[in-house]
Amino acid sequence: MTIDTSGTEGYAERADALIEQWRTISFADRHAPILRWIPQAPSRIVDIGAGIGTDAAGLAALGHTVLAVEPVDAFRDAARELHPSPRIEWLDDSLPDLAALVARRDSFDVVMLSAVWMHLDAAQRDRAMRRVAALLREGGVSIMSLRHGPVPAGRRMFDVTAEETIGLALAHGLRLVRDLRTSSVQPANRANGVTWTRLVFEKPAEAA
Numbered sequence: 248m249t250i251d252t253s254g255t256e257g258y259a260e261r262a263d264a265l266i267e268q269w270r271t272i273s274f275a276d277r278h279a280p281i282l283r284w285i286p287q288a289p290s291r292i293v294d295i296g297a298g299i300g301t302d303a304a305g306l307a308a309l310g311h312t313v314l315a316v317e318p319v320d321a322f323r324d325a326a327r328e329l330h331p332s333p334r335i336e337w338l339d340d341s342l343p344d345l346a347a348l349v350a351r352r353d354s355f356d357v358v359m360l361s362a363v364w365m366h367l368d369a370a371q372r373d374r375a376m377r378r379v380a381a382l383l384r385e386g387g388v389s390i391m392s393l394r395h396g397p398v399p400a401g402r403r404m405f406d407v408t409a410e411e412t413i414g415l416a417l418a419h420g421l422r423l424v425r426d427l428r429t430s431s432v433q434p435a436n437r438a439n440g441v442t443w444t445r446l447v448f449e450k451p452a453e454a455a
């Protein structure tokens with residue numbers, strides 16, 4: 248991990264505890280409200296800010312091929328051990344620029360951004376949305392979640408609104424297909440009043 252990857256503050260220091268905590272989260276429970284936007288046919292998916300690979304593993308189990316992008320070494324190492332799937336490839340890279348990912352000149356049916364967008368400041372979110380839009384194939388979807396509520400100690404997190412995120416996505420040529428609010432699936436966060444915005448954007452096909 249690059250020392251100054253912004254957004255990762257407070258993660259490496261607490262990696263062991265977070266790995267234990269995140270292992271209890273179920274992909275199916277967390278993503279039930281948006282599962283219908285994940286293609287049924289085997290697809291190419293990039294999971295950015297992939298943590299310990301909960302989503303990557305869930306998606307691989309559905310038959311998809313997943314590129315899991317995560318800047319914190321401890322999380323990538325844990326993920327490889329927890330989910331040794333041939334359908335998952337791990338990449339050390341970070342938002343907003345995703346330099347290593349962009350250098351691959353790849354494109355995806357789905358861009359997952361679970362619980363990561365609010366780690367970026369306003370200027371970074373603008374740069375990152377440009378990248379996300381460019382990574383999507385026509386007809387592809389970006390599935391995002393934004394956390395609202397008390398910020399864990401030592402973490403860099405901004406209160407990012409759905410409205411701002413939708414505006415940014417539209418400005419970069421994406422179309423909103425789903426906007427919903429949910430409570431946290433983690434009991435402690437739910438008790439602390441943490442809520443989530445779930446957004447799904449589609450990249451429309453170019454008019455012929």
Ligand SMILES: C[S@@+](CC[C@H](N)C(=O)[O-])C[C@H]1O[C@@H](n2cnc3c(N)ncnc32)[C@H](O)[C@@H]1O
Nearest residue numbers: 253254255296297298319341342361362363366
């Ligand atoms: C709350 S965790 C979510 C992990 C996973 N997506 C999930 O939902 O289980 C946020 C993740 O984003 C990663 N992250 C933080 N800043 C990042 C950045 N600038 N670029 C990419 N990932 C980042 C953290 O290292 C961490 O793994």
